[in-house]
Amino acid sequence: MIPHKFMIDEPTKAREGQQAALDALSALDYTSTRGVSLSGPTGRGKSYLAGVWSWKMYGNTLKYRVDFADWRELCEYARCRYLDGDDGDEARKAIKVAQQAHVLVLDDFGAGRVTDVIVDLADSLLDYRIQHDYLTVVTTNMGAEEMLAKFGDRVVSRLAGLCDDVAVGGKDWRLV
Ligand SMILES: Nc1ncnc2c1ncn2[C@@H]1O[C@H](COP(=O)(O)OP(=O)(O)O)[C@@H](O)[C@H]1O
Ligand SMILES: [Mg+2]
Numbered sequence: 170m171i172p173h174k175f176m177i178d179e180p181t182k183a184r185e186g187q188q189a190a191l192d193a194l195s196a197l198d199y200t201s202t203r204g205v206s207l208s209g210p211t212g213r214g215k216s217y218l219a220g221v222w223s224w225k226m227y228g229n230t231l232k233y234r235v236d237f238a239d240w241r242e243l244c245e246y247a248r249c250r251y252l253d254g255d256d257g258d259e260a261r262k263a264i265k266v267a268q269q270a271h272v273l274v275l276d277d278f279g280a281g282r283v284t285d286v287i288v289d290l291a292d293s294l295l296d297y298r299i300q301h302d303y304l305t306v307v308t309t310n311m312g313a314e315e316m317l318a319k320f321g322d323r324v325v326s327r328l329a330g331l332c333d334d335v336a337v338g339g340k341d342w343r344l345v
Contacts (some may be wrong), residue, residue: 171227171237175220186339187214192334194222197304199233199271204279206307206332212341215308216276222306236270240277243267247290251325264290268297278328279311283319289313291320295327305331 181189193205207215219239227235246260267273281287298305307328317325
């Protein structure tokens with residue numbers, strides 16, 4: 170579900186360091202098969218740019234499924250997915266929604282502890298999206314080396330197959 174704070178209808182104005190990311194997002198449409206991965210330190214506006222973009226994409230929601238998924242939340246669902254009852258049902262459903270969205274924002278990818286369960290989640294989710302040519306936009310604070318160390322080469326390779334990397338510069342807007 171797209172968070173309320175991103176439901177902004179005015180055109181997005183790029184702040185310092187954001188123009189490349191905004192251009193890359195604006196160039197995407199529903200049939201794009203390669204998305205972008207917005208990377209950079211915290212507070213640069215990565216989630217904001219991807220979130221507001223996903224709201225624009227949501228405007229065509231009768232035809233396309235658009236989802237904004239917080240990576241930490243998805244990880245929590247992955248840990249609960251084999252439970253019986255409502256918690257398990259909810260977890261399996263949330264993972265399926267992210268997997269099967271025509272357009273998915275995966276926000277703050279790599280945040281939180283990366284265990285085998287989490288590597289499996291990343292691997293299967295990204296692989297599913299590649300197999301179906303679904304459009305994925307990622308935001309992450311992780312550099313390439315850290316990603317490789319924590320997730321291994323399969324996940325890094327799948328992510329490279331899904332997204333072009335675009336750096337977001339500028340400053341920590343939460344501090345100005
Ligand atoms: N272009 C922009 N227009 C308006 N607000 C912005 C813009 N870029 C960033 N912000 C604000 O800056 C803050 C940090 O952005 P956020 O997307 O959370 O950063 P990140 O995901 O890179 O850590 C948020 O409060 C966000 O609303
Ligand atoms: Mg963020």
